Amino acid sequence: MKLIASARVHAQKTAIIEGLTKWSYKELLEGSEKFSSCLLKSSNNLRGERIAFMVDPGFDYVKVEWAIWRAGGVAVPLCLTHPLPSLQYVLEDTAASIIVVSPQYQSILKEYASDNNIRLITTVETTAENQALPVIDRSDPALILYTSGTTNKPKGVVLTHANLEAQMENLIEAWKWSADDHTLCVLPLHHVHGIVNVIGCSMLAGATCEFIPNFSAEKIFALFLENRINVFMAVPTIYYKLITYWETLGEAEQKSLYASLKKFRLLVCGSAALPVSTMEKWERISGHTLLERYGMTEIGMAISNPYDGERRAGFVGIPLPNVEVRLVDEQFQDIPAGEQGEILVKGENVFKEYWGKPEETKKEFTSDGWFKTGDVAIKENNYYRIVGRSSVDIIKSGGYKISALEIEEVLRNHEWIKDCAVAGIPDDEWGELVVAAVEATEGFDASIINQWIRERMPAYRTPKRYLVVESLPRNAMGKVVKNDVKKLFT
Numbered sequence: 001m002k003l004i005a006s007a008r009v010h011a012q013k014t015a016i017i018e019g020l021t022k023w024s025y026k027e028l029l030e031g032s033e034k035f036s037s038c039l040l041k042s043s044n045n046l047r048g049e050r051i052a053f054m055v056d057p058g059f060d061y062v063k064v065e066w067a068i069w070r071a072g073g074v075a076v077p078l079c080l081t082h083p084l085p086s087l088q089y090v091l092e093d094t095a096a097s098i099i100v101v102s103p104q105y106q107s108i109l110k111e112y113a114s115d116n117n118i119r120l121i122t123t124v125e126t127t128a129e130n131q132a133l134p135v136i137d138r139s140d141p142a143l144i145l146y147t148s149g150t151t152n153k154p155k156g157v158v159l160t161h162a163n164l165e166a167q168m169e170n171l172i173e174a175w176k177w178s179a180d181d182h183t184l185c186v187l188p189l190h191h192v193h194g195i196v197n198v199i200g201c202s203m204l205a206g207a208t209c210e211f212i213p214n215f216s217a218e219k220i221f222a223l224f225l226e227n228r229i230n231v232f233m234a235v236p237t238i239y240y241k242l243i244t245y246w247e248t249l250g251e252a253e254q255k256s257l258y259a260s261l262k263k264f265r266l267l268v269c270g271s272a273a274l275p276v277s278t279m280e281k282w283e284r285i286s287g288h289t290l291l292e293r294y295g296m297t298e299i300g301m302a303i304s305n306p307y308d309g310e311r312r313a314g315f316v317g318i319p320l321p322n323v324e325v326r327l328v329d330e331q332f333q334d335i336p337a338g339e340q341g342e343i344l345v346k347g348e349n350v351f352k353e354y355w356g357k358p359e360e361t362k363k364e365f366t367s368d369g370w371f372k373t374g375d376v377a378i379k380e381n382n383y384y385r386i387v388g389r390s391s392v393d394i395i396k397s398g399g400y401k402i403s404a405l406e407i408e409e410v411l412r413n414h415e416w417i418k419d420c421a422v423a424g425i426p427d428d429e430w431g432e433l434v435v436a437a438v439e440a441t442e443g444f445d446a447s448i449i450n451q452w453i454r455e456r457m458p459a460y461r462t463p464k465r466y467l468v469v470e471s472l473p474r475n476a477m478g479k480v481v482k483n484d485v486k487k488l489f490t
């Protein structure tokens with residue numbers, strides 16, 4: 001594994017910082033090797049067993065992730081804030097054989113693990129002797145990440161070691177990562193943005209990655225003022241929230257922040273469309289033009305504004321090194337220049353398959369092996385601009401991809417809801433806001449419904465606005481017209 005080889009080269013350097021505690025690459029190598037032995041017990045290779053882990057961001061997270069890989073397992077990161085049914089879905093779908101947890105999450109999964117005969121261990125588990133570690137093949141699955149699609153339930157995206165290495169190497173080359181870099185991870189660690197772009201790239205480059213436990217504009221700015229961090233990556237909502245917080249600060253603090261931010265080498269934004277207004281405001285705050293890029297769980301990053309050269313507002317840039325991109329019509333034929341088409345992607349960065357779903361996997365590729373992203377773009381003066389998605393049922397809110405169909409299915413289980421239609425409406429802060437039009441029985445109470453949903457799915461999938469309608473807008477075939485649903489809210 002290239003990550004391990006690179007860590008050996010940078011052994012004495014600081015890899016990870018959490019508060020006042022620092023860990024070197026040597027400590028990461030030793031910690032992950034020891035933890036591999038805990039996972040292996042008496043076996044000599046996990047041979048693709050799925051190992052789920054619910055671990056706080058920081059040294060332990062990377063230690064466990066590397067330990068799973070070094071022991072021959074497939075890492076399945078769990079979201080720290082998902083309610084039990086969402087965690088259970090992932091554990092069942094992957095048939096995880098071991099669950100690793102930070103001690104404070106043990107109580108959430110203990111009963112489930114024991115009922116289902118799954119080994120549950122904490123990050124503090126240790127072993128007296130190190131086992132010999134297996135040789136890892138680049139084509140072996142390494143990671144399964146869950147992403148919502150046009151089907152109602154999230155699908156597991158299987159990425160091999162080769163996929164991950166290609167994704168990281170492409171970004172290291174394009175964005176000029178080096179061992180001198182120092183980044184801050186504020187993103188959730190069950191998605192590609194945090195896992196690959198922030199942790200993966202910084203670790204493979206021999207750089208330093210600093211962690212805070214959860215998003216806090218105040219903490220982020222306090223760290224920026226310490227003048228260590230020089231690379232930062234986030235979703236548009238985070239930049240929006242940072243700007244909002246900045247606006248509450250006094251002039252002296254704003255000036256100090258400008259001075260610190262001006263020294264950064266790179267600030268990247270992605271996972272959802274970056275509004276031009278956010279880009280412009282951030283430029284005033286920091287003196288930097290944000291580098292916007294486009295990616296997806298299935299492909300890592302594919303298109304990026306240039307590191308050197310023009311970063312064009314409203315555009316996602318040009319294909320990354322070693323990534324092929326095409327725009328096609330509905331028959332998958334290349335479209336004439338200047339017209340809109342679906343983005344197709346090819347390269348070693350593209351995932352292997354959807355876990356346990358050969359039919360769905362086949363459907364998402366053309367007969368000659370191009371991955372169909374479902375995103376529609378236009379190419380103008382050589383730069384790509386995302387203009388929309390081919391499905392109205394996919395919502396992007398706060399950088400999270402959300403399936404409207406999944407929320408509808410949950411809502412329809414409530415006795416107060418006869419029928420419903422969920423959609424995303426534009427929102428300055430969240431990109432899109434989840435809303436629901438409902439045909440309801442008497443007594444319908446949105447706040448009680450939301451409480452009920454949060455026991456079943458994460459807060460970001462909970463509708464933020466409801467509209468009780470007599471009947472949902474339908475076409476002549478009786479199908480709900482989502483664009484008309486959206487109009488109801490505007």
Ligand code: MLC
Nearest residue numbers: 187191192193215237271295296397398399400430459460
């Ligand atoms: C949370 N809230 C929302 C919301 N999410 N409201 C509207 N829309 C949403 N999407 C509300 C909650 O209900 C709660 O309200 C309040 O905000 C605080 O919730 P929270 O969960 O504590 O929010 P916060 O910590 O502030 O999180 C905001 C965030 C987070 C932007 C930091 O959403 C985040 O980390 N997003 C990044 C996701 C990401 O990494 N995506 C990349 C996917 S990979 P109340 O009323 O209950 O207090 C990918 C590929 C690629 O996309 O290209 O990168």
Ligand code: AMP
Nearest residue numbers: 147271272273293294295296297386401
């Ligand atoms: P996910 O499945 O969570 O990985 O989300 C991937 C989706 O996020 C893509 O298919 C796009 O729709 C969207 N996306 C990512 N980056 C951008 C961007 N810079 N602009 C617009 N949409 C983006």
